[in-house]
Amino acid sequence: MKITKENLRIVFYGTPSFAVPTLEKLIKSRIKVVLVVTSPGETPVKKVADKYLLPVYQTVNTSDPGLLEVLKKYQPNLGIVIAFKILPPPVFEFPELGTFNIHASLLPDYRGAAPINWAIINGETETGLTAFWLDKGVDTGRIIDRAAYLLHPEFNFGQTYRNLAEGLTPNFCMLVIERVIRGDKGEEQVVTGKEKKAPKLTRANTWIDWGEPAGKILDFIRGLSPKPGALSLVFGQECKILSAWSEMRMISNQKSEPGTELVIGKDLYIMTGDFWLGIDTLWKAGGKGPITGKDFVNGMRSQGKKMQ
Secondary structure, eight states: OOOOTTTOEEEEEEOSGGGHHHHHHHHHTTOEEEEEEEOSSSOHHHHHHHHTTOOEEEOSOTTOHHHHHHHHHHOOSEEEEESOOOOOHHHHTOSSSOEEEEESSOTTTTEESOHHHHHHHTTOSEEEEEEEEOOSSSSOSOEEEEEEEEOOTTOOHHHHHHIIIIIIHHHHHHHHHHHHHTTOOOBOOOOOSOOOEEOOOOSTTOBOOTTSOHHHHHHHHHHTTTTTOEEEEETTEEEEEEEEEEEOSOOOSSOOOTTOEEEETTEEEEEOSSSEEEEEEEEETTOSSOEEHHHHHHHHHHTTOOOO
8 A cells, every 4th residue: 555644654763852843743743653662761752742642662772672562563654763762673674664863964974972062063054954764874874855954153052952853853854754755765875984973972072172262162162051061170160161252352461371260350261272261151060050150250259269
């Protein structure tokens, strides 16, 4: 039987809030989502599935035999993945049409776990979405479609994440489904070996290098804000720097090494490889939440700590 929008049966794989607007779009478009697969716990995707009384299967290990059994029970003819784990071939090959993934970059650039973060960190002016068929590689399958997105020079990761999740991905997914139903098999990715990567963010790769130029550090901070946060020691205290500004005026007559802290009035500055950065918002390790640079300075002074 020919598969149409009317008889399409989707298994939806996703866990975080990024996947929620697209799942809701599918449901409200009356496309039949016969099964939702997500991680254990009350994930954002599970909450939506429960709201609409959709069957849910939760698993840590996608090679779990139970996953294949539940697919046999619900008989989806198309799989859609948005922000989920790597699926093994028996799972992504089960639906008659196959399984496609929507990745938040213009592949083959920024393959990996944190494409939005690294695009901002690297000072890109554009990123986007790529829908591709799953294969045995990671983010290597045949590309069905792309959608470009211009990065706002002042938006951080959180703002960009929301814009992509809410403003672009749901409608993009619907267009991809139309192409799939028409029989689009996609095109092979053209790989040159010079592609930019998007590795998982860790404690090791999220520390600020104050020897870098101020502009590059600002991109680093934006790309990691509000989470996981760009790490630095500030007057000996570990902090996550969440927002800052570049101060190009001469604010100190002294030649200062990168990483030097300076307080002028109630403003907190740190020296980079070329200019001072004013620290707007930060989060002290063990703190209850973000505070302003001015609050940090006031807190230090109230504790009688030397800041010069």
